[in-house]
Amino acid sequence: MLELSIKAIGTRTSKWGEGPIWWNNQLVYVDIEGHALITLNPITNEEVSWNVGERIGTVVPREQGGFLYAGDNGISTFDPTTSEKQNLADPESEKRATNRFNDGKCDPAGRLWAGTISLVKNIGDANLYMLDTDGTLQLKVDEVTNSNGICWSADATTMYYIDTMTKQIRAYDYDNASGSISNATIAVDTAAQGYTSSPDGMTIDADGNLWVAFCHGGCVTCFDPTTGKELRKVELPCLETTACAFGGSNLDRLFVTTGIHSKLEEADAGKVFVIDGLGVQGVPAFAYKG
Numbered sequence: 089m090l091e092l093s094i095k096a097i098g099t100r101t102s103k104w105g106e107g108p109i110w111w112n113n114q115l116v117y118v119d120i121e122g123h124a125l126i127t128l129n130p131i132t133n134e135e136v137s138w139n140v141g142e143r144i145g146t147v148v149p150r151e152q153g154g155f156l157y158a159g160d161n162g163i164s165t166f167d168p169t170t171s172e173k174q175n176l177a178d179p180e181s182e183k184r185a186t187n188r189f190n191d192g193k194c195d196p197a198g199r200l201w202a203g204t205i206s207l208v209k210n211i212g213d214a215n216l217y218m219l220d221t222d223g224t225l226q227l228k229v230d231e232v233t234n235s236n237g238i239c240w241s242a243d244a245t246t247m248y249y250i251d252t253m254t255k256q257i258r259a260y261d262y263d264n265a266s267g268s269i270s271n272a273t274i275a276v277d278t279a280a281q282g283y284t285s286s287p288d289g290m291t292i293d294a295d296g297n298l299w300v301a302f303c304h305g306g307c308v309t310c311f312d313p314t315t316g317k318e319l320r321k322v323e324l325p326c327l328e329t330t331a332c333a334f335g336g337s338n339l340d341r342l343f344v345t346t347g348i349h350s351k352l353e354e355a356d357a358g359k360v361f362v363i364d365g366l367g368v369q370g371v372p373a374f375a376y377k378g
Contacts, residue, residue: 107191
């Protein structure tokens with residue numbers, strides 16, 4: 089049995105860390121309320137951050153270099169060498185006061201999937217979009233409230249997706265060639281499992297199990313999406329655990345972003361945590377191919 093280790097790494101304290109992804113031997117993540125895109129080398133603790141001038145919900149690497157991010161002003165490219173930005177899509181500009189982009193990831197074909205959140209909790213007023221590699225934007229799931237974690241099975245036949253307000257993880261039949269989704273079912277009902285906190289960011293391991301960070305829950309939980317049952321739960325020393333991603337040279341380290349609770353004093357809140365000794369591996373991340 090491996091010994092579990094949980095520790096805070098890096099020097100940055102984010103207001104609301106989110107969207108971790110392992111790429112080019114480093115962790116890339118965002119500080120939503122700090123308007124920052126950050127890279128972190130977990131071996132050296134070296135960090136680099138860029139202020140993008142808006143709340144930024146998620147970031148992915150681009151195959152041709154640089155990053156793609158989604159935030160207050162829609163989906164934009166970002167060149168870290170020049171800090172130049174170029175907006176590619178802004179489907180909810182008329183809702184600028186109430187909505188922004190939140191979580192997202194690239195599918196195995198290199199398309200970006202990113203969704204919006206209603207900041208004023210207007211039920212069903214947000215959406216999930218797909219930015220294809222040719223730059224066209226498609227609405228994929230409507231009547232969402234808080235678009236959050238998303239990932240795909242290793243064979244790219246299933247997409248898993250969280251609308252946080254439902255407290256459920258949905259599974260969709262997935263066509264990787266076209267990006268079409270169908271036949272939505274409930275893979276995991278976290279409320280039925282006894283969770284009162286909110287399922288947030290999510291990743292998948294090489295065995296096909298889902299790892300979900302629980303906002304206001306102080307934990308990351310592994311679920312079997314075929315049975316919907318909890319397999320393992322790891323408690324963390326701060327309440328606002330927001331998202332998780334496997335990384336490291338063997339993809340066997342689980343990195344967890346966190347945020348600062350408005351009313352609690354927690355020593356390491358806002359730090360990135362790394363969990364070692366889980367005995368499982370993740371799967372590689374995908375870059376945007378557009």
